[in-house]
Every structure is written in C-alpha cells, then in structure tokens.
Amino acid sequence: MGPTGDVVNVIQIHPTLRCNLRCRHCYSTSGPEQRGELDVELLERFLADAAGEGYNAIGMSGGEPLTWKPLPRLLACARSLGFATSVTSNGLLLDARRLAQLAPHLGLLAISLDGVPESHNRMRNRAHAFEQMRARLDLLRAAGVPFGFIFTLTMDNLPELDWVAGFAATEGARLLQIHPLEQVGRAREYELRPPDDLELAYGFLEVARLQRQYHGRLTLQYDVADRQLIAREPCRAFAGPAVTADVAVDARLAALVSPLVVQEDGWVVPIQHGFATTHAIARLDRGPFRTQAARWKRERYPRFRHLAEQVWAGMRDAPEHLPFTNWYAAITTASAHRPARRPLTTPVRLTA
Numbered sequence: 001m002g003p004t005g006d007v008v009n010v011i012q013i014h015p016t017l018r019c020n021l022r023c024r025h026c027y028s029t030s031g032p033e034q035r036g037e038l039d040v041e042l043l044e045r046f047l048a049d050a051a052g053e054g055y056n057a058i059g060m061s062g063g064e065p066l067t068w069k070p071l072p073r074l075l076a077c078a079r080s081l082g083f084a085t086s087v088t089s090n091g092l093l094l095d096a097r098r099l100a101q102l103a104p105h106l107g108l109l110a111i112s113l114d115g116v117p118e119s120h121n122r123m124r125n126r127a128h129a130f131e132q133m134r135a136r137l138d139l140l141r142a143a144g145v146p147f148g149f150i151f152t153l154t155m156d157n158l159p160e161l162d163w164v165a166g167f168a169a170t171e172g173a174r175l176l177q178i179h180p181l182e183q184v185g186r187a188r189e190y191e192l193r194p195p196d197d198l199e200l201a202y203g204f205l206e207v208a209r210l211q212r213q214y215h216g217r218l219t220l221q222y223d224v225a226d227r228q229l230i231a232r233e234p235c236r237a238f239a240g241p242a243v244t245a246d247v248a249v250d251a252r253l254a255a256l257v258s259p260l261v262v263q264e265d266g267w268v269v270p271i272q273h274g275f276a277t278t279h280a281i282a283r284l285d286r287g288p289f290r291t292q293a294a295r296w297k298r299e300r301y302p303r304f305r306h307l308a309e310q311v312w313a314g315m316r317d318a319p320e321h322l323p324f325t326n327w328y329a330a331i332t333t334a335s336a337h338r339p340a341r342r343p344l345t346t347p348v349r350l351t352a
Contacts, residue, residue: 008084009054009055009056009254009258009259009260010055010058010258010259010260011047011050011055011058011059011083011260011261011262012059012061012259012260012261012262012273013043013058013061013074013261013262014061014062014063014261014263014264014273015037015038015040015060015062015065015070015071015074016034016036016037016063016064016065016067016068016264017030017036017062017063017264018031018032018034018035018064018068019032019034019062019064019067019090020032020064020067020090021064021092021124021125021126021129022186023090023112023125024122024124024125024186024187024190025114025123025152025181025186025190025192026186026187027182027184027185027186028062028063028185028264028273028274029185029186030062030063030064037068037264038262038266038284040070040073040074042266043074043077043262043284044074044077045288046268046284046289047074047078047081048081049288049290049293050253050260051081051082051083052252053252053254053289053290054252054253054255055083055253055254055258055260056082056083056254057083057084057085058083058084058085058086059087060074060075060086060087060088061273062088062264063264064089064090064093065088065089066087067093071087071102072101072102072105075087075105075106076104078105084107085105085106085108086107086108086109086110087108087109088110088112088150089109089111089112090111090112090124090129091111091132091133091136091137092129092132092133092136094136094139094140095139096142096143099139099145102145103143106145108146108147108148108174108175109140109145109146109147109148110148110149110150111147111148111149112149113133113149113151113164113168114151114152114157115151115164116160116164117130117131119157119160123152134171137171146174147172147173148168148173148175148176148219149164149167149168149173149176149177150176150179151164151176151178152179152181153178153181153203154192154194155181155193155196155199158195158199158202158203158206161203161206161207161210162206162210164176165213165214165218165220168218169217173218174219175218175219175220175221176210176218176219176220177220177221177223178203178207178220178223179223180195180223180326181194181195182272182274182329182332183329194326194329197318197322197324198321198322200322200324200325201321201322201324203222203224203324204224204323204324223328224324224327225237225325225326225327225328226323226324227315227316227318227323227324227325230327231316237308237311237312237327237331238257238304238309239308239309239313248297248301249298253281253293253296253297256297256301257270257271257281257301257304259271261275262284266283266284266285267282268280268282268289268292269281271331272329274332275332276332276335278335279300279304279307279335280296281293281300282296307331307334307335308331310334311330311334314330315327
C-alpha cells in the first residue's frame with residue numbers, strides 16, 4: 001500500500017477546470033475561461049466499479065468544484081456506495097442554497113487558506129479573497145458541515161503556519177492539511193518555489209509543535225514522505241516486494257495503487273493530478289472501469305512498480321538531518337520521463 005496507508009483508499013476527482021479565481025499556485029491552471037467538464041453519468045458508473053476495487057473515499061477538487069452543477073448528485077451517489085466524501089473549495093461560492101444541497105452527502109469541506117490575509121489575497125489574485133471566504137464560515141457552522149483548511153507550503157511561507165493554525169482552531173476547523181507546493185501549472189508562471197528537503201524538515205518541527213499546542217482541538221496532516229519510515233515499510237512508496245503479475249490480476253486495484261486520480265480530461269491515473277498518461281489506468285469513455293483496471297494490472301502494473309522502485313532508490317539516501325521529502329512530486333515528475341506509448345482511446349466525452 002502506498003503513502004495513504006491501508007485503511008483509506010482515496011479517489012481524487014477533478015470534474016472541471018472551471019474556477020472563479022486564477023490562483024498563483026494552481027497546479028492545473030484553472031480559471032473562469034475553462035468550460036469543459038466531465039459527464040456525471042460516466043463518473044457514477046466509474047464509482048460503482050471503483051467501490052468493487054476497494055476504494056472507499058472520494059475527494060472532489062478542480063478547478064472549483066462548486067461551479068460543477070452535478071456535484072450534489074455525485075456526492076449522493078458516492079455516499080450510497082459507501083464512500084466517505086470530501087470537497088476542496090476556495091469557499092467564495094458558498095451560500096445557504098449550495099450548503100443545503102451538499103450537507104446531507106458531505107463528510108468534510110476543505111477550504112484553501114494560503115497564510116495571513118495579505119498573503120492569501122495575493123496568492124488568490126483577488127483583493128479581499130480572505131475576507132470574503134471568512135464571511136462564509138458562519139454559513140458552514142450553521143449548516144453543520146464539518147470543515148477544515150488546506151495550507152500550501154512554499155519555500156517562503158512557513159512562518160505563517162502558526163497564524164494559520166491559530167485561525168483554523170479559532171474558527172472551529174477539524175483539520176489543517178499542510179501540502180507542499182507543486183511547481184507545475186500556474187506556479188511556474190509566477191516562479192513560486194516549492195520547499196526543499198531542509199525546509200520540509202523545519203516544517204515537520206513546526207507541525208509537531210502545533211500538534212502539541214492544539215491537541216484535541218485541531219488535527220494536523222503533513223503531506224510529506226518520511227525516508228526512515230519508508231525504509232522500514234517500503235510498500236508505502238510501492239517499493240516493497242511486488243506481487244507477481246498473475247496475483248496482481250486477481251487483487252483489488254486499491255491493494256496495488258492509491259490514491260487514484262480522475263482528471264478533467266477523463267484519464268484515470270495513479271497518485272497525483274498530472275501523472276503521465278503512459279501509466280494511466282483507464283479513460284472514462286472506454287467502457288467498464290473494472291475491465292480497464294484488469295488490463296492495467298496485467299499489462300502496466302509491472303511498469304508502474306518499476307518506476308516507483310526507481311524513484312525510491314533515487315531518494316532513499318540523504319543526510320540524517322533531511323529525513324523528509326516530497327515523494328508525490330518526485331514520482332509524478334519521474335513518470336513523465338518514461339517512453340511514450342499509444343493512447344488508450346480517443347478523447348473522453350465532455351459536456352459543454
């Protein structure tokens with residue numbers, strides 16, 4: 001099992017790149033000009049198959065998922081299939097009507113928070129974005145929707161994490177997720193710098209301090225890989241002993257790869273948005289997901305395992321004072337350097 005562990009097997013779904021903002025750090029270069037979106041019926045059929053493959057949680061992202069009209073319908077479908085559900089949003093489109101539609105089917109709403117108000121507004125490319133987001137938190141509390149915040153860690157903003165944690169705890173958030181910046185998409189245009197391994201080590205110390213400070217009030221999640229832990233349990237980076245091809249075919253997909261990502265273009269890829277489609281597991285318009293997953297286990301799983309083993313071998317050794325690294329970014333970057341192969345199918349069916 002991969003870095004997400006052996007209990008929660010997550011599917012991240014990006015149904016659209018449409019967004020009401022053009023954030024500086026957006027990995028998918030989303031914005032108001034984007035129009036395409038995935039068909040909800042394709043996603044419903046996919047989720048029914050994915051449940052049979054051992055996945056048990058979905059996270060809706062984008063783009064801004066609140067711009068995608070079928071969102072309540074898909075969340076209801078997911079809940080009926082036994083999935084835990086979450087939505088990641090910038091929070092600016094929340095209103096009583098949307099919350100009434102989402103609340104019965106939503107386990108957690110995660111709101112992006114990029115530092116102190118001035119930093120948040122600058123990263124969001126909108127004046128008063130922080131103030132507008134904060135004004136909507138009362139609606140969340142009134143609707144009884146559990147919520148948390150996601151903080152994107154860069155090379156320069158770790159000193160603001162203390163303020164962010166205090167704000168999250170004061171507002172009644174359940175979770176604060178700290179995720180390292182990915183230098184892709186619009187982040188490249190603005191030359192934003194992701195944290196290096198030394199900064200990740202400092203970040204770990206700060207997260208540990210804040211966990212003690214807010215124990216029992218706020219859960220902190222730090223999205224980095226611990227080299228020592230992976231050395232003891234290499235299966236966390238898909239680097240342990242691989243199952244044989246014949247056994248892989250009979251295994252549920254969640255036992256072989258997690259997280260799973262459904263991109264706005266219809267590709268279903270491992271690990272992270274932007275993972276090279278040479279390792280794609282399926283396209284939503286090609287037929288039953290379980291049929292495509294069986295083919296991936298038989299034909300492409302060994303290549304994926306080889307890639308993961310190469311990535312771990314390249315990052316395994318480091319000075320003792322650098323125990324942490326961004327495994328997700330490393331394997332996603334490495335996936336793009338593999339030889340290209342013929343696409344699985346023609347472009348996926350989108351709606352206007």
